[in-house]
Amino acid sequence: MNYRFPKEEKLKSKKCVELLFSEGAAVTKFPLRLVFIATDLPKNVPVQAGVSVAKRRFKKAVTRNHIKRLMREAYRLHKNEVFNRISTSYAFMFLYIGKQEPTFEEIDASMTRLLEKFIEKIDATNTLEN
Structure with a gap:
């Protein structure tokens, strides 16, 4: 198992981010929301991910x-x-939607459940397609 998070797996493409927010689907497990879309990624990786926290x-x-x-x-x-x-490649954007600063345990538990909901x-x- 590889636990690295290399540069190739980081979502940086402005076009991909715009597509993600305009056409992507979402799953939520408070205090996190995952917006995702199946897409052809420029690099040979299964997922490119980004994170965001509202300045507001x-x-x-x-x-x-x-x-x-x-x-x-x-x-x-x-x-x-x-x-x-x-089996296909995805673009992910993780959004923090809570109002209080979380602990790692809260984020970790929420991330685990969020990824299960995505799967x-x-x-x-x-x-449904088959």
Whole structure:
């Protein structure tokens, strides 16, 4: 198992982010929301992911950056569960929708359940198509 989060797996394409928010589907497990879309990624990776925290809710950049760091770490630890169960490539954007600054345990538990809900949703979509 590879627990790295290399540059190739980070979502940086402006076009991809715009497409993600205009046409993407979402799953939510408070305090996180995952917006995703199946897409052809430029790099040979199964998922490219980004994280976001609203400036409106957290005025201080230090706080926003801390929450983003926690989200990236939780994703890095649980991404293999997703990689092993998907067949196409996806673009992910994780949004923090809570109002209080979380602990790592809260983010980790929420991330685990959020990724499970994502897998359930794509499995349901795949069974409907077949």
